[in-house]
Amino acid sequence: MKKIILFLMSAMLMVSLAACTPTQPKMETTPPDPQVMASTGGASDKVPDPNAEPMEIISVYSMNDDKTGLNQAMDAVDKLTAEALVSKLIEYGVLEEGTTVLKYESADGVGTLDLSAVPKSDDKLIITSIGNTFVENFELSKLKLLVNGKNYSNSSIKLGDNDYLEYEKDYKEIK
Template identity: 90%
Template sequence: MKKIILYLMSAMLMVSLAACTPTQPKMETTPPDPQVMASTGGASDKVPDPNAEPMEIISVYSKNDNKTGLNQAMDAVDKLTAEAMVSKLIEYGVLEEGTKVLKYESADGIGTLDLSAVPQSGSGDDKLTIAAIGNTFIENFELDKLKLLVNGKNYSSGSIKQGDNDYLEYVKNYKEIK
């Protein structure tokens, strides 16, 4: 009987010691997500500068590669101005280098944009060009419509003649313009 009690006591002692012994944390056996891999030292590792000026996120429209419609891209500018929009339209190849904003004003949902130049090809490209300008300005400045002027005169090209009462409106089906 003493042997049985001794074995039981030994077993209980071993169980209690095993429960109190610190254990090593289990090692992760599943591979880490590829997106959580080691740092590359790129921009994603940087902490934003709390003293940096905030950027405005904008939509910029440009002609697609096969010139059947527009592409929309998200970009950023320091401040939402007509000059910043024109600069982005130049960067995306909609307007030619050196194009200047002569005047921009808006009231009651209607904007008036007077540019120093708008490229003219006399083909369907003209429709894409003014649709890209119109969509970019209308969306970012939250306009209902936009009056486009070139050197103070109504926009006109070989295929498009705008009169005093003609305005650009947002093209909803911008991916395919006919």
């Protein structure tokens, strides 16, 4: 009888130890169907609306907080136009509310932008913000900046007929 009890106790001990032993999770051999997977609510679950209008991704340059250089931000517009870029420059505080595009044209990689106004303060930062934003987004080699049909000028910067804005690579620190 002792042998039977010892045998049963040994069997119960082995079963209880086997139940407590960690096991490796089973690995799936085929990827799950994305439509069958449960939603986790993360960005990876976002499916573009097939009825939404496509957006253009743009770069917008604006002054950094200590006004020693520029920040670059990625944003989106419905359609890449000079008016859309000026609207974003207003939104980012580069241009003043009410600034309009009087004329914009480009040919052979050279753009001409005529604005209704350009702020007079922080002039180097402002014109570099405008220049980088337009040159990069319209893939220009240079940009002519006009204000009300005349070359941009103020007390410290006077652009002549042969002066153009080019992309400033060292935009994070402008002297």
